[in-house]
Amino acid sequence: MPLSLNMPEKIARARADLRMGVAVVLKKDGVAALVLAAETLTSARLADVRAMGRAATLAITARRAETLRAVAYDGDIARLRLPDDVDVAWICAIADPSDDLNHPMKGPCQTLRDGAADIHRAAIHLCKQARLLPAALVVSTETADDLAARHGLNLLDLDETGALLMQSSPLRKIAAARVPLEVAEAGRLHVFRPKDGGEEHYAVEIGRPDRTKPVLTRLHSACFTGDLLGSLKCDCGPQLRAALAQIGERGEGVLLYLNQEGRGIGLANKMRAYSLQDQGFDTVEANHRLGFEDDERDFRLGAEILTHLGFCCVQLLTNNPAKIARMQEAGLEVDRRVPLAVGKTAHNRAYLETKARKSGHLL
Numbered sequence: 001m002p003l004s005l006n007m008p009e010k011i012a013r014a015r016a017d018l019r020m021g022v023a024v025v026l027k028k029d030g031v032a033a034l035v036l037a038a039e040t041l042t043s044a045r046l047a048d049v050r051a052m053g054r055a056a057t058l059a060i061t062a063r064r065a066e067t068l069r070a071v072a073y074d075g076d077i078a079r080l081r082l083p084d085d086v087d088v089a090w091i092c093a094i095a096d097p098s099d100d101l102n103h104p105m106k107g108p109c110q111t112l113r114d115g116a117a118d119i120h121r122a123a124i125h126l127c128k129q130a131r132l133l134p135a136a137l138v139v140s141t142e143t144a145d146d147l148a149a150r151h152g153l154n155l156l157d158l159d160e161t162g163a164l165l166m167q168s169s170p171l172r173k174i175a176a177a178r179v180p181l182e183v184a185e186a187g188r189l190h191v192f193r194p195k196d197g198g199e200e201h202y203a204v205e206i207g208r209p210d211r212t213k214p215v216l217t218r219l220h221s222a223c224f225t226g227d228l229l230g231s232l233k234c235d236c237g238p239q240l241r242a243a244l245a246q247i248g249e250r251g252e253g254v255l256l257y258l259n260q261e262g263r264g265i266g267l268a269n270k271m272r273a274y275s276l277q278d279q280g281f282d283t284v285e286a287n288h289r290l291g292f293e294d295d296e297r298d299f300r301l302g303a304e305i306l307t308h309l310g311f312c313c314v315q316l317l318t319n320n321p322a323k324i325a326r327m328q329e330a331g332l333e334v335d336r337r338v339p340l341a342v343g344k345t346a347h348n349r350a351y352l353e354t355k356a357r358k359s360g361h362l363l
Contacts, residue, residue, distance in 0.1 A: 007161050008169060008196035013154045015130040021045060024126070025141070025148045026119045028158035032144030035123040038095035038135035043088050049139050056082050056139040057112060058094060059120035064135065064291035067097060068106060073113035079120050079138075081110040095135035097289040098272060101279055122158055122165060129198075131266030134291040168298050169196035173308055181206070183248025192305055199259040203305050204244070207252030211310040214335035216253035218243035218317040219302040221260045224267055233274065234351060238343030243317045246338070254309070256302045263287070264296030282354040294359055299323050303330030319361045337362075 005013065014024045021040035026033055036045060038058065049056060058080040062072035072078040083090065093099065093106055123136035141147055148155035158165070171192040181187040183206070190203040209215040220243065226236030240255075247253030262270030269290060276286035284294050303326070306314065313333040316324055317340045324334050339362070344352055355361040 007164050010154060010156055011126075011129075011161060011165055012197040014126055014156055017154055018126055018132060018136075019130045023151075023153055025144050025153050025155045026122055026158060027144040027155070028118045028122075028162070029116070031116065031119065032141050032147075033119045033123075034139040034141055034147065034153075035119070035126070036137045036139075037127050037130065037132045038091050038137060039127075039133040041088055041091060041137060046086075046088055046091070046137075049137065052139060052141070054140050056137060057120070058082060058091060059117075059123050059136045059138050060094065061124060061134050061291040063288040063293065064095075064097075065109075065111070067100065067289050068094065068109050070107065070109035071111050071113075073111055074117040074120070077117060077121055077124055079112040079117060081112065091135075091137065095133045095291075096272070098275060100289065118158060118162075122156075122162065125165060128265075128292075128296065131268065133269065133272075168301060169194035169198055171195070171201065171301065171304055171308065174200070179204075181244070181248070183244045184251065186251075190305075190309065192308065201259055201301055201305060202257040203309060204255040204257065205309070206244075206247050206254070207250075209252040209254065209311070211312075214313040214315045214333075215306075215311050216247055216250055216317065216338065217306065217311075217314040218247070218253075218255045218340070219258065219299060219323055220255060221258050221263065221297055224261060225270075232345045232347035234348055235343030239340055242340060242342045246317065246340075254306065254311070256305055258297070258299075258301055260297045260301075263292075263294075264298065265290070265292050282358075283351055284354055284358045295322065299326035300330045303327050303332045306332060321360055321362065 017024050018037040021042055023034050023036045026035055060078050062076050065072040065078035070078050120138050123138055124134050127134050127136050171194055174191045174193045176188060176190040179187045179189045186207050188205045191200055193200045220240050223236035225231035226234045227240050230237055243255055261267045272290055273286040276289055287294055313335050315335050315338055317338045319340055324337060327334050
């Protein structure tokens with residue numbers, strides 16, 4: 001008898017399948033559909049889909065629809081009708097804005113307004129979780145269970161997994177060990193892993209902070225280009241080092257290193273956003289053209305890790321009021337905000353001004 005997958009395992013497999021270009025089957029309220037990520041769609045797979053002779057639509061976010069001048073009747077997403085002669089190039093051009101300025105005439109795009117959009121919304125969410133462009137080909141089918149079994153595809157019943165899919169997976173502590181640091185020899189690194197097999201997150205604890213008092217804390221999102229390469233396009237690297245220095249100077253505190261690259265869109269999509277910035281769009285506009293919100297990060301992860309470590313009140317090293325709000329919403333008290341104004345360069349001046357003007361950062 002084969003071992004069956006539990007719900008978190010099925011969601012993790014669905015993300016992996018979409019990244020590889022493999023279809024997943026989603027069903028809800030008796031309606032089923034085959035789903036493929038637009039970014040990893042191939043001509044061969046599209047031909048297989050068209051041979052099914054079933055109705056197909058392309059799900060995109062309302063942000064991407066706005067760029068394409070398409071009406072998002074479903075609020076946060078839009079369901080696009082596919083042209084009769086649709087090919088992979090057209091689908092990729094709709095999903096990927098990298099060539100929008102060279103080929104602006106992609107429409108008019110017709111969008112659906114009738115029927116439920118739950119499967120389309122879940123497909124977009126899975127693409128985001130997989131760090132892909134948020135666009136998915138959705139093909140209706142009547143035989144979800146048979147189709148999945150016949151082709152060895154993963155089947156997600158949204159009536160069972162819907163709430164779990166839209167939430168962040170609970171974390172569990174995997175390991176911890178002493179790590180002497182340049183800023184303080186009394187360093188300890190804690191590793192947390194989501195139960196659905198997602199990316200790990202880390203807590204750097206310095207000294208022995210009193211769990212009954214506010215702890216100096218930095219929630220830092222991973223930035224490969226800034227933290228490791230010393231990129232001048234952002235202030236992430238200087239913020240990371242300045243936060244560690246302040247905590248080390250105090251002799252106790254916690255730095256959380258959350259693997260939410262590019263404000264939660266992943267490194268590949270961040271590079272796509274950088275390319276759009278080179279075309280003249282600011283950081284928020286670039287995210288929107290890609291189909292993402294200004295910030296896709298989940299700061300509740302930070303609150304969960306701090307709670308795991310026994311903290312209930314923080315002094316937060318941040319310029320971002322949203323982090324304070326998310327901590328408080330998650331039940332963690334914020335004693336005060338500690339400014340972290342460092343890293344301004346000629347290369348990131350416009351970026352920082354946009355963060356202040358459009359995202360409310362206190363710079």
